[in-house]
Amino acid sequence: MGQISLSSVTKTFGDVTVIPPLDLQINDGEFVVFVGPSGCGKSTLLRLIAGLEDISSGQIMIDGKDATDAAPAERRLAMVFQSYALYPHMSVRKNIAFPLKMAKIPQAEQDKKVENAARILNLTNYLDRRPGQLSGGQRQRVAIGRAIVREPAAFLFDEPLSNLDASLRVTMRQEISELHQSLKTTMIYVTHDQVEAMTMADKIVVLNAGNIEQVGSPLELYHHPRNLFVAGFIGSPKMNFVTGAEAARHGCATLGVRPEHLEVTADGPWQGVIGLAEHLGSDTFLKVQVEGVGDLTVRVAGEQGLHHGQTIRLTPPADKLYRFDKGGLAIGGAA
Amino acid sequence: MATEQSRTAARLMVSPAVILLFLWMIVPLGMTIYFSFLRYNLLMPGMESWAGFDNYYYFLAQPAFTSALINTLLLVGGVLLITVVGGIALALLLDQPFKGQGVVRVMVIAPFFVMPTVSALVWKNMFMNPVNGIFAHIAKAIGVQPFDFLSHAPLASIILIVAWSWLPFATLILLTALQSLDREQMEAAEMDGANWINRFVYLVLPHLTRSITVVVLIQTIFLLSVFAEILVTTNGGPGTASTNLPYLVYAQSLLNFDVGGGSAGGIIAVILANIVAFFLMRMIGKNLET
Numbered sequence: 001m002g003q004i005s006l007s008s009v010t011k012t013f014g015d016v017t018v019i020p021p022l023d024l025q026i027n028d029g030e031f032v033v034f035v036g037p038s039g040c041g042k043s044t045l046l047r048l049i050a051g052l053e054d055i056s057s058g059q060i061m062i063d064g065k066d067a068t069d070a071a072p073a074e075r076r077l078a079m080v081f082q083s084y085a086l087y088p089h090m091s092v093r094k095n096i097a098f099p100l101k102m103a104k105i106p107q108a109e110q111d112k113k114v115e116n117a118a119r120i121l122n123l124t125n126y127l128d129r130r131p132g133q134l135s136g137g138q139r140q141r142v143a144i145g146r147a148i149v150r151e152p153a154a155f156l157f158d159e160p161l162s163n164l165d166a167s168l169r170v171t172m173r174q175e176i177s178e179l180h181q182s183l184k185t186t187m188i189y190v191t192h193d194q195v196e197a198m199t200m201a202d203k204i205v206v207l208n209a210g211n212i213e214q215v216g217s218p219l220e221l222y223h224h225p226r227n228l229f230v231a232g233f234i235g236s237p238k239m240n241f242v243t244g245a246e247a248a249r250h251g252c253a254t255l256g257v258r259p260e261h262l263e264v265t266a267d268g269p270w271q272g273v274i275g276l277a278e279h280l281g282s283d284t285f286l287k288v289q290v291e292g293v294g295d296l297t298v299r300v301a302g303e304q305g306l307h308h309g310q311t312i313r314l315t316p317p318a319d320k321l322y323r324f325d326k327g328g329l330a331i332g333g334a335a
Numbered sequence: 336m337a338t339e340q341s342r343t344a345a346r347l348m349v350s351p352a353v354i355l356l357f358l359w360m361i362v363p364l365g366m367t368i369y370f371s372f373l374r375y376n377l378l379m380p381g382m383e384s385w386a387g388f389d390n391y392y393y394f395l396a397q398p399a400f401t402s403a404l405i406n407t408l409l410l411v412g413g414v415l416l417i418t419v420v421g422g423i424a425l426a427l428l429l430d431q432p433f434k435g436q437g438v439v440r441v442m443v444i445a446p447f448f449v450m451p452t453v454s455a456l457v458w459k460n461m462f463m464n465p466v467n468g469i470f471a472h473i474a475k476a477i478g479v480q481p482f483d484f485l486s487h488a489p490l491a492s493i494i495l496i497v498a499w500s501w502l503p504f505a506t507l508i509l510l511t512a513l514q515s516l517d518r519e520q521m522e523a524a525e526m527d528g529a530n531w532i533n534r535f536v537y538l539v540l541p542h543l544t545r546s547i548t549v550v551v552l553i554q555t556i557f558l559l560s561v562f563a564e565i566l567v568t569t570n571g572g573p574g575t576a577s578t579n580l581p582y583l584v585y586a587q588s589l590l591n592f593d594v595g596g597g598s599a600g601g602i603i604a605v606i607l608a609n610i611v612a613f614f615l616m617r618m619i620g621k622n623l624e625t
């Protein structure tokens with residue numbers, strides 16, 4: 001079981017409101033990702049759920065029970081911290097066994113659970129080392145191992161991959177996803193990286209200055225962003241926003257076009273000069289200055305021999321335009 | 336940087352300082368060793384003669400020596416115990432967020448700046464005096480016979496006075512160590528179900544071992560040579576109840592005018608201090624390695 005619901009939860013530090021009233025329902029077994037820019041309150045929200053911070057008002061229910069005033073240990077949630085927060089004076093084995101030892105579980109059972117977790121996480125050969133003698137990825141695994149052995153109601157991850165290098169991040173991302181598929185335990189995962197959010201989540205919660213901007217599956221957010229913030233945050237490279245006369249012609253205040261939807265054609269209505277071409281091999285990212293429209297990012301598949309200074313014509317996809325009103329809200333969803 | 340040439344130059348440059356420091360140490364030590372083998376009494380100037388190991392024999396054979404040795408160890412151990420335990424407790428308290436933290440921290444350090452003679456006098460006359468001391472007043476107020484600390488528990492009283500002046504040092508070192516403890520580790524432990532006792536035993540204490548080692552080593556060096564507090568309060572008495580080795584050396588050479596015997600005592604004290612240092616390093620020195 002791992003059902004968590006927040007109702008009208010707020011958090012203020014002094015007179016700074018970090019979380020305005022917020023409602024959220026997290027279902028059993030879901031992989032939920034909190035995503036948003038740095039400083040928007042993701043960690044604070046996670047710490048409120050964990051019980052490491054007291055909420056200023058509102059209610060937190062875990063598995064149908066009121067956990068608003070429960071101590072962190074009573075909530076049966078396990079957290080993996082950004083700094084891993086391993087106990088430096090203990091061996092890997094003792095680190096992983098620590099929550100079991102605190103719960104006064106018999107030694108034999110402790111050993112069994114630790115061995116089992118170590119096997120799942122490929123740590124068997126490192127059990128007698130200290131955390132200081134491990135690489136970043138291994139420390140990450142130990143932190144996850146320490147969470148697994150508790151068999152918690154839900155796992156909480158706070159930007160667990162941000163200290164790893166790019167390739168390791170991809171591997172760990174997949175391992176955490178696989179772990180979720182095999183354990184089927186609720187996971188709440190905080191990140192500022194929308195790629196992690198898109199690839200891992202069942203449900204994404206987009207946060208901005210403590211407010212929930214939108215909740216939905218990755219593809220829902222991609223296809224039907226509720227407002228400008230979500231449209232700009234989800235998707236890479238970022239969605240192009242066009243304002244002014246061109247937007248008015250489409251009957252909106254802001255017109256959104258994703259770089260991957262723009263097509264380079266011989267007779268497109270938008271003509272512009274390539275300011276910058278980034279060649280990735282698999283794709284080419286173009287920065288195009290289009291007269292009367294503005295700067296657009298265009299993503300073209302493969303290598304098409306386009307380069308700086310060239311004049312090209314672009315066709316906006318009639319069926320994949322996003323239209324937003326003056327307040328930044330989407331008009332009737334994407335057409 | 337570290338070429339052969341620059342290393343030679345570096346050695347040449349530091350050599351005056353090293354040689355001066357070496358002489359500074361070796362000349363008094365050499366003279367003390369020399370005096371310790373002489374029959375040298377200030378009441379009979381110009382009558383010095385070779386004594387061999389007699390001075391050592393008489394210094395070690397006197398009954399005061401054993402009690403001084405025990406007193407020295409009790410004094411060092413007692414003060415260490417009080418300052419380490421008290422220092423941890425105070426550091427834990429001062430690490431909590433509260434109003435006026437800065438002022439309180441400065442006030443806690445204050446005793447360290449009071450000279451030993453002054454603090455001993457204050458304790459002797461204003462606190463422990465059986466007639467006018469605050470403790471005596473408190474005792475009378477609650478209807479108890481005032482206790483004459485310095486004559487009935489002289490060594491314990493001196494331990495208390497010395498511990499009072501060293502407590503801030505221990506507190507300060509342990510507080511800085513405490514502040515460098517990772518907050519997320521404590522939170523992780525809290526979520527893992529560790530109560531504060533477990534968090535203290537499994538996280539805080541291991542984190543503090545290195546600082547505790549530093550406190551113990553540094554204080555031991557100074558506590559082996561406590562002198563002013565004894566001179567001002569009890570003069571080593573009653574009898575030899577509060578005489579430690581440095582005070583015994585003083586009594587031998589300047590109260591009995593026996594420079595030879597005092598020098599022998601000094602050399603013995605140096606040897607004993609080195610034995611203590613050796614065992615300390617064996618026991619806890621490994622905590623200092625990374």
Ligand SMILES: Nc1ncnc2c1ncn2[C@@H]1O[C@H](COP(=O)(O)OP(=O)(O)O)[C@@H](O)[C@H]1O
Pocket residue numbers: 013018036037038039040041042043044045
């Ligand atoms: N203990 C605290 N005291 C005061 N302000 C805090 C505290 N913790 C976080 N904040 C503020 O709350 C905001 C959100 O912080 P945080 O939740 O860490 O953001 P994120 O994890 O999304 O980057 C920030 O503006 C931060 O300055």
Ligand SMILES: [Mg+2]
Pocket residue numbers: 042043044159
């Ligand atoms: Mg954060």
